[in-house]
Amino acid sequence: MKHLISQIEFEQLIGLQDPEPGTVIPDFTVIYFTAAWCSACRRLDIPKLEAAFPNVNWLKCDVDENNYTGGYCGVRSIPTFLIVSKKKILGTLGSSDTQKVGDWIQSNLEVASK
Numbered sequence: 001m002k003h004l005i006s007q008i009e010f011e012q013l014i015g016l017q018d019p020e021p022g023t024v025i026p027d028f029t030v031i032y033f034t035a036a037w038c039s040a041c042r043r044l045d046i047p048k049l050e051a052a053f054p055n056v057n058w059l060k061c062d063v064d065e066n067n068y069t070g071g072y073c074g075v076r077s078i079p080t081f082l083i084v085s086k087k088k089i090l091g092t093l094g095s096s097d098t099q100k101v102g103d104w105i106q107s108n109l110e111v112a113s114k
Contacts, residue, residue, distance in 0.1 A: 032080075
C-alpha cells in the first residue's frame with residue numbers, strides 16, 4: 001500500500017491539479033485514513049482487503065503525517081475510507097469492521113463500473 005504523503009498527490013488524483021508527466025491516474029482508488037496509535041485501525045485486516053480487491057489502487061494516509069488531506073476530505077475519525085473513481089469522490093466510510101468495508105468497496109466498484 002502506497003503512502004499518500006501530500007495534498008498535491010490527492011489533488012492530482014481528483015483532477016484539481018495536473019499530474020506530473022508520465023503519471024497514470026487509476027480508475028478506482030481507496031484511501032485509508034489511519035494513524036499508528038489507532039487501536040480501531042489495528043482491528044482491520046488490511047491485507048485481506050487488498051487481496052480481495054487486487055485491481056484497486058490502495059493509498060494509506062497517516063493523519064499525523066498528512067493531516068491536511070484528512071481535513072480537506074472531512075475526516076473526523078479514523079479509520080475512515082474514501083473512494084475516488086475517475087476524478088470524483090464517490091463516498092466515505094468510517095468503520096473498523098473488515099467485512100463491512102469490503103462490502104462497501106464492492107458496492108462502489110459495481111456503481112463505478114456502470
